Amino acid sequence: MSTRPRSQSHRIPGRGLIDRTKPLRFQFDGRSYEGFAGDTLASALLANGVRLMGRSFKYHRPRGVLTAGSEEPNALVTVLEDGQHTPNIRATMQELYAGLNARSQNRWPSLGFDAMAVNDYASPFLSAGFYYKTFMWPRAFWERLYEPVIRRAAGLGALSGVADTAVYEKAFAHCDLLVIGAGPSGLIAALSAGRAGADVILVEEDRRLGGRLLADQPLIDGKSGVAWAEGIAEELASLPNVRVMTRTTVTGAYDGGTYGALERVGLHLAPRAELPRECFWRITARRTVLSAGALERPIAHPDNDRPGVMLASGLRAYVARWGVNPGPVVVFSTNDSGLEAARALTRMGVEVAAYVDPRAVPVVEEFPVYAKAQVVGTQGRLGLKTAAIQHAGGISQVDARVLALAGGWNPSVHLACHMNGRPAWSEKIAGFVPVADMVPGMAAAGAASGVFSTAGCLADGLKAARAALDDLGIAAPDVPLPLAEDAPYAIAPLWAVDAGGRAWLDFANDVTTKDVALAAQEGFASVEHMKRYTTQGMAPDQGKSSNVGALAVLAEASGQSIPATGTTTFRPPFVPVSIAALGAGGRGEGFAPRRLLTSDAQSRAMGAPMIEAGLWYRPSYYPREGEADWRAACDREVQMVRKYVGITEVGTLGKIDVQGTDTARFLDFVYSNMMSTLKVGRARYGLMLREDGFVMDDGTCARMSDTHYVVTTTTAAAGLVMRHMEFAHQAFCANLNVRFTSVTETWAQFAIAGPRAAEVLATVCEAPELPFMGCAELEIGGIAGRIFRISFSGEMGYEVAVPTRYGADLFAHLVRAAEALGGGAYGMEALNVLRIEKGFLTHAELDGRVTAEDIGLGRMVSAKKDCIGKGASQRPELVAAGRAQLVGLLPVDPAHEISAGAHLYASDAKPLRENGQGYVTSVGPSPTLGQWIGLGFVVNGRKRHGEVLRLYDGLRGRDVPVQLVDPVFYDPEGGRMRG
Amino acid sequence: MVKLRATEPTPRLPLEIGAARLAAVDAGQVTSVAPYPGCDVTPVLASAGLAFPAPNSMAASGALRIVWAGREMAFLLGGPAPEGLEDLAALSDQSDGWVFVQLTGAAARDVLARVTPLDLRDAAMPVASAARTLINHMPALILHNAPQAYEIAVFRSMAATLVEELEAAMTAVAARAELTA
Secondary structure (H helix, E strand, C coil): CCCCCCCCCCECCCCCCCEEEEEEEEEECCEEEEEEECCEHHHHHHHCCCCCCEECCCCCCEECCCCCCCCCCCCEEEEEECCEEEEEEECCCCECCCCEEEEECCCCECCCCEHHHHHHHCHHHCCCCHHHHCCCCCHHHHHHHHHHHHHHHCCCCCCCCCCCCCCCEEEEEEEEEEEECCCHHHHHHHHHHHHCCCCEEEECCCCCCCCCHHHHCCEECCEEHHHHHHHHHHHHHHCCCEEEECCEEEEEEEHHHEEEEEEECCCCCCCCCCCCCEEEEEEEEEEEEECCCEEECCCECECCCCCCEEEHHHHHHHHHCCCECCCCEEEEECEHHHHHHHHHHHHCCCCEEEEEECCCCCCCCCCCEEECCEEEEEECCCCCCEEEEEECCEEEEEECCEEEEECCEEECCHHHHCCCCCCEEECCCCEEECCCCCCCCEEECHHHHCCCCHHHHHHHHHHHHHHHHHHHCCCCCCCCCCCECCCCCCECCCCECCCCCCEEEECCCCEEHHHHHHHHHCCCCCHHHHHHHHCCCCCCCCCCCCHHHHHHHHHHHCCCCHHHHCCCCCCCCCCCCCHHHHCCCCCHHHHCCCEECCCHHHHHHCCCCEEEECCEEEECCCCCCCCCCHHHHHHHHHHHHHHCCEEEECCCCEEEEEECCCHHHHHHHHECCCCCCCCCCEEEEEEEECCCCCEEEEEEEEEEECCEEEEEECHHHHHHHHHHHHHHHHHHCCCCCCEEEECCCCEEEEEEECCCHHHHHHCCECCCCCCCCEEEEEEECCEEEEEECCCCCCCCEEEEEEEHHHHHHHHHHHHHHHHHCCCEECCHHHHHHHHHHCCCCCCCCCCCCCCCCCCCCHHHCCCCCCCCCHHHHCCHHHHCCCCEEEEEEEECCCCCCCCCCCEEEECCCCCCHHHEEEEEEEEEEECCCCEEEEEEEEECHHHCCCCEEEEEECCCCEEEEEEEECCCCCCCCCHHHHC | CCCCCCCCCCCCCCEEECCEEEEEECCCCEEEEEECCCCCCHHHHHCCCCCCCCCCEEEEECCEEEEEEECCEEEEECCCCCCCHHHHEEEEECCCCEEEEEEECCCHHHHHHHHCCCCCCCCCCCCCEEEEEEECCEEEEEEEEECCEEEEEEEHHHHHHHHHHHHHHHHHHHHHHHHHC
């Protein structure tokens, strides 16, 4: 085992865009290291001589960092913070901060010695698709053994199991021009549009602007590209119409110019209490420039995956931007970009031990050139030691710490393909390029469109900005084109070196050229099949560095050209997005608005557990001292209402002001029964049907004046009924003089129910003599309010309404008055029992599948007039015999409990679907009857009262006989409430 | 006989976090005005110095404000409806149905950008414009009263959620500002 590396042993003095005055201590796998401000975890580890950073997914092969960017497939680590940990963080994206604590993944017991590496020795049996051919026998072993073992072995990092309680954000932004990527093309495009006065948003994944200028550092207008970028950044920051968003990745392109973007707000710092970790943005742009650059490809050759093997572009970045001294480097390249990388490295003082190129390149360089050659193998399991170069003279072993691969560049076309477009193959650059208008309003520029020279990118960026400004109708300013290198890009692609041994394509999912060839051999020759069969491209990096290589190998194996073999499509997100960012603010009670009653604070203070229904929080019951559970409280509350008086807030029910000279006529149209005959000062129960004839909702309608009704609806149906009435008016009778306004929120309403209701009422108002179902306006507690003599409990009762701001105080007064008379507040449990005792219905019964006739209210569909749904309700199947009808249910044994949702069968029948006779919709323990009661629907139920059926609830293990009875269990004449 | 007392809908306000301030607003009497089909409310409103607002607009006259609040609907704020309006439009008292707050300060727009998908740029939502939109999942009415002042109204029952979610947005925006400070 190697000795612990000296602190920052691999730095080049004086080089890099890091701040050497700010050292930062960090930990990796329990060891302490030091880096500098400006480092990423990857660059700091390399500077400390650490090349081994992870173990591969399937074979647990030792791996190092392959790239310097967000496309990193190998160096995935877990970051530990604050009693929490986050897996699968790319070490190239994790900015260094003081105290950073990271850990490698997918290895046991340690990165240097991973017991699971035994998989690598079993590799001939673990090639692509192995699980389709094995683990078949014995059958029983699949669920018991194979699947659990495979599950444990699969995956990379592990979740902490601790809920993520950190802060995340979501936000929206709008602009005229969205520029994606702040390399040379993006910078000049943003500058141009910014100077023109357009609203510009420039989004850059890195922490600073510049893109490849930061790594390659070419000259622009005679000065360093880095300085040029800084100058542009300064000007952009000064323009009020330009918003620069760094550390932000555009993740997806959607309809209507909408883009998703993930911003790393706090991940580059130690956790701070109120600072969001991430922000998920939705940006809407009229036009977009995709200046997202290009990603370099590796070359597939035997053992091309050792720690120390990386992309040439990544190496350049580590040297130039982060001042890392890699040690002796072998460069294996198929194109001029790789050659330029070797030259640049040499200029920066790096030892290039060999430049290997399959092309006939001239050998006159400051480093040894192996022309018409290729790398055929490497040595050094835990860190590269030598590279084997095959050339005309044979095979040479060259000592190297780093092998830099330059296999060519892939324009980043991903976002352009998000709306199902496919890019086009360009023979010239041996890569895919975007096709115009794949995303409406988006145009690619620079390397993203296959233009690779600095001068070319600058010109392309200006051109794209000009075109966008033109579309936007904004005059383009005169921005001079800066001078820069315009070197040609020549490439002779070498997709795979065939020299025995495994050549890696997809590092993240451990897919080799052999796997792809195997897929073709087994008949999975389409790229979509190859992808799923081998899992190439399906890892967190989504194949960014392997898609094209795999496609090329597949093309060769199936004897087709690359364009003919096609490409799989790209879908959002472009980079992994945490669920916490997508769902920011939506955890726990943040998921939906809480609608609180005016009595909410008092109910909670009285110890009532609250339940949520239709966003409203309502009290379940009001426990009193000595009551052991909900049942005790519920029983007491029901009896309290029936004997004395109870108070409950009913303001959640929808209330709609319907006004206008045609109101009565309109209500006759939407209600099944007559509402036009309702007298002023009276309320009436009504049914509303859907257009298909089924019951939509029931409610009470109160007539306040000739042209003013107040319609009430079930709590959860308030919006539904409002929409229904609006639709009916607009679609069927727009000429009717009627308007609808929701007043659910405007009134706080309370039920005063029980024989002593009038006494309670007298403490807050001088109530007029009201007949049953009468209503009136009157002063309550000195405030203009309303009173309705209606009852949902079946007892003498009133509902009183005051403007919402007085609700809390009114509730306090009513409860006090009730308690003085032996009563008090009651909750939803008791409310439910009371109404079941009376056979009153809720949406448990009116579930959208029942007709008026089914619930025994067929006569409420008036014969004297038409209404919405009447015609449809008379369709043969809805009036045929044999429909399920509302019944009451009484357990034969009074000790038995029954459950809603249970189904009903003949006493001697098996509880199977085909024997079903009906189902149970509501149940409750009735202290009035001394046993559980329920409501439900049974075939021909109304004719079967007295019959005993079998109630079966397989979930709760209930199997009890129940008798069918009239759904009104208590006071069937209604004398108590009409009294 | 008891005399009922009113309850404050947003007792936690005012809140000041970073460069944003959230305060309660007493909008006074609020009446929804929905002209009946074919009725012209212009003359009656003119007598109060107002006109029925075009979509997304609002106007003021003395203590009265009129705000577009949806399809063929306006809210009259700050006083009783002019006489005769009840014959031409459905009027409904909304004073207790909505809770009003005002978000002000240099960070107001940034805070609002966390909770509403609306385009808040000046060209799209200038001063004296209004919009029916969402604040997260709450139906809302937003009035752009001044460059750094937005009045926000949601259903009164959602007042607690409104304050909580705006407070969270204000806190997050302030935490970011601290980074660059």
